[in-house]
Amino acid sequence: MADLTTVIHNIKLKNPVLTASGTFGYGTEFDDFFDISRLGGIIVKGTTIHPRQGNSYPRMAETASGMLNSVGLQNGGAPNFASVIYPILTKYDTSVFVNVSGSTIEDYVACAEIINDLDHIAGIELNISCPNVKEGGMAFGTSCPSAAAVVSAVRKVYYKTMIVKLSPNVTDIVEIAKAVEGSGADALSLINTLLGMAINAETRKPVLSTITGGLSGPAVKPIALRMVWQVAQASKIPVIGIGGIMNATDAIEFFLAGASAVQVGTANFIDPLITLKIIDGIDSYLNRHKFSSVKDIIGCLHL
Amino acid sequence: MRKSVQNLKVIANHRLNDNHSIIHLQVDGQLENINPGQFANILVDQSQSIFLRRPFSIHTVDYQKNTISILIKEVGEGTRTLAHAQVDSYLSVIFPLGNGFTLPVSKEKVLLVGGGCGVAPLMLLAQILSKDSNEIDILIGARSEIDLVELDQYILFGKLFTTTEDGSHGIMGFVTDHPLFDTKLDQYERIYCCGPEPMMKAVAAKARLSSVKCEVSLENTMACGFGVCLCCVTETTQGHKCICTDGPVFNINQLKWQI
Numbered sequence: 408m409a410d411l412t413t414v415i416h417n418i419k420l421k422n423p424v425l426t427a428s429g430t431f432g433y434g435t436e437f438d439d440f441f442d443i444s445r446l447g448g449i450i451v452k453g454t455t456i457h458p459r460q461g462n463s464y465p466r467m468a469e470t471a472s473g474m475l476n477s478v479g480l481q482n483g484g485a486p487n488f489a490s491v492i493y494p495i496l497t498k499y500d501t502s503v504f505v506n507v508s509g510s511t512i513e514d515y516v517a518c519a520e521i522i523n524d525l526d527h528i529a530g531i532e533l534n535i536s537c538p539n540v541k542e543g544g545m546a547f548g549t550s551c552p553s554a555a556a557v558v559s560a561v562r563k564v565y566y567k568t569m570i571v572k573l574s575p576n577v578t579d580i581v582e583i584a585k586a587v588e589g590s591g592a593d594a595l596s597l598i599n600t601l602l603g604m605a606i607n608a609e610t611r612k613p614v615l616s617t618i619t620g621g622l623s624g625p626a627v628k629p630i631a632l633r634m635v636w637q638v639a640q641a642s643k644i645p646v647i648g649i650g651g652i653m654n655a656t657d658a659i660e661f662f663l664a665g666a667s668a669v670q671v672g673t674a675n676f677i678d679p680l681i682t683l684k685i686i687d688g689i690d691s692y693l694n695r696h697k698f699s700s701v702k703d704i705i706g707c708l709h710l
Numbered sequence: 711m712r713k714s715v716q717n718l719k720v721i722a723n724h725r726l727n728d729n730h731s732i733i734h735l736q737v738d739g740q741l742e743n744i745n746p747g748q749f750a751n752i753l754v755d756q757s758q759s760i761f762l763r764r765p766f767s768i769h770t771v772d773y774q775k776n777t778i779s780i781l782i783k784e785v786g787e788g789t790r791t792l793a794h795a796q797v798d799s800y801l802s803v804i805f806p807l808g809n810g811f812t813l814p815v816s817k818e819k820v821l822l823v824g825g826g827c828g829v830a831p832l833m834l835l836a837q838i839l840s841k842d843s844n845e846i847d848i849l850i851g852a853r854s855e856i857d858l859v860e861l862d863q864y865i866l867f868g869k870l871f872t873t874t875e876d877g878s879h880g881i882m883g884f885v886t887d888h889p890l891f892d893t894k895l896d897q898y899e900r901i902y903c904c905g906p907e908p909m910m911k912a913v914a915a916k917a918r919l920s921s922v923k924c925e926v927s928l929e930n931t932m933a934c935g936f937g938v939c940l941c942c943v944t945e946t947t948q949g950h951k952c953i954c955t956d957g958p959v960f961n962i963n964q965l966k967w968q969i
Contacts, residue, residue, distance in 0.1 A: 436938050460949050464945075467931050470761070481940050679936070
């Protein structure tokens with residue numbers, strides 16, 4: 408067995424496979440399927456200071472090698488998370504991160520302050536890239552000054568590991584990554600979904616109630632790989648790769664591009680056991696290529 | 711029964727007509743209790759254009775042989791592929807999912823209303839209600855006679871009524887055009903309904919008017935089937951609820967239907 412541990416800021420993950428926010432609920436939904444303590448970590452779903460009902464149905468459209476969603480951060484709010492969900496999560500022996508989102512900088516700060524008090528939460532993933540909310544969300548992540556402003560504000564109140572999740576819906580993701588790193592981020596995760604659209608030709612109507620939504624799945628993987636590679640070249644902080652990872656080979660490609668860990672998202676919908684298969688597959692790859700540790704292949708793309 | 715993801719062997723595929731099949735799947739080990747109304751989310755393997763699983767009601771359960779069956783109506787590529795699943799091939803199935811219908815505590819007179827392929831969960835429901843000695847009337851509506859399947863099976867469990875839009879079988883019109891809905895609805899203590907949403911809303915409106923308890927089984931597009939993608943929500947009196955985990959069966963009073 409190869410050494411699968413990897414480090415994100417000051418957190419040693421037991422393996423480099425995490426689950427992406429919004430695709431794994433609070434983890435408890437997978438209890439019937441497997442022991443989620445086997446994961447490197449989980450990012451629980453997008454949490455906002457106030458409860459959100461999310462967008463109207465329909466919220467999903469299947470597309471070629473992927474899907475669009477426009478859930479819109481449906482969640483019970485940070486106080487509910489802290490009092491109801493968090494006590495359940497303490498039973499898991501894995502690193503739990505909370506994806507924090509908001510409509511205003513004050514919202515992000517208030518939410519992060521609540522999470523700060525929860526001992527068993529390893530860190531937050533600041534979501535400045537949700538394309539499915541009318542205010543805030545992606546708007547913060549698509550310009551350097553606004554990205555820097557929200558990251559700096561949260562950094563002042565949040566003491567543990569702060570990952571910042573970047574939007575691919577930008578002209579130059581490297582510039583945003585630099586702004587975020589310069590404002591105190593401890594790690595970067597990318598990519599969030601790509602803004603897309605589906606139309607029903609028969610009804611001549613958009614499929615989603617919100618008209619546009621976020622594209623995920625293997626369709627986005629080449630874009631995600633390219634962005635991870637570009638950002639990893641330009642950043643000193645760890646990068647977590649996300650985007651269309653369906654198997655261990657996909658995950659390996661992200662490590663080679665420079666990711667220190669990966670998040671598996673949409674694949675969880677199709678195969679609830681996919682993360683375990685990916686962990687085992689990474690180990691097999693490392694053994695087959697005679698690497699003793701996953702750290703040996705991070706950023707080791709042969710050019 | 712706890713939900714799990716399993717590779718199930720197709721042991722039989724009965725073609726009912728040009729666009730309906732029933733596939734029988736062998737479960738490894740002992741099947742535990744499955745509630746009528748629960749569903750299975752099935753992977754359409756080796757498909758270029760189909761990315762997500764397809765949800766189907768569990769049609770019947772055989773606890774002796776440890777098999778489940780799925781009624782499939784071909785509506786698109788996914789259903790077409792699954793309807794033609796080869797015997798001895800394997801399908802990846804996540805099941806059982808969802809809540810299922812509420813069963814009467816003591817003997818009741820109940821009405822089962824199915825529309826089109828919405829009859830799928832009513833077979834298992836009728837079997838269980840019949841075993842518990844409930845008095846069952848079954849009303850099945852379809853576009854045309856060709857869409858009415860397994861009438862010879864449903865009739866084993868109670869009185870059977872049909873409607874077709876073209877009048878080719880039973881009363882011509884929608885299910886709610888059937889005389890059962892005229893004056894006699896309060897003879898039932900409970901109505902179970904599954905079919906297209908406009909049909910269920912029409913049935914729900916009649917049930918509410920007659921103050922009869924009514925449960926409907928919803929079908930929204932979903933990505934996961936077990937409550938994490940949050941795509942299949944419906945509006946309820948308690949906000950957005952996932953039909954895959956809080957449903958698919960809802961009491962009509964939980965729903966914010968304008969009826």
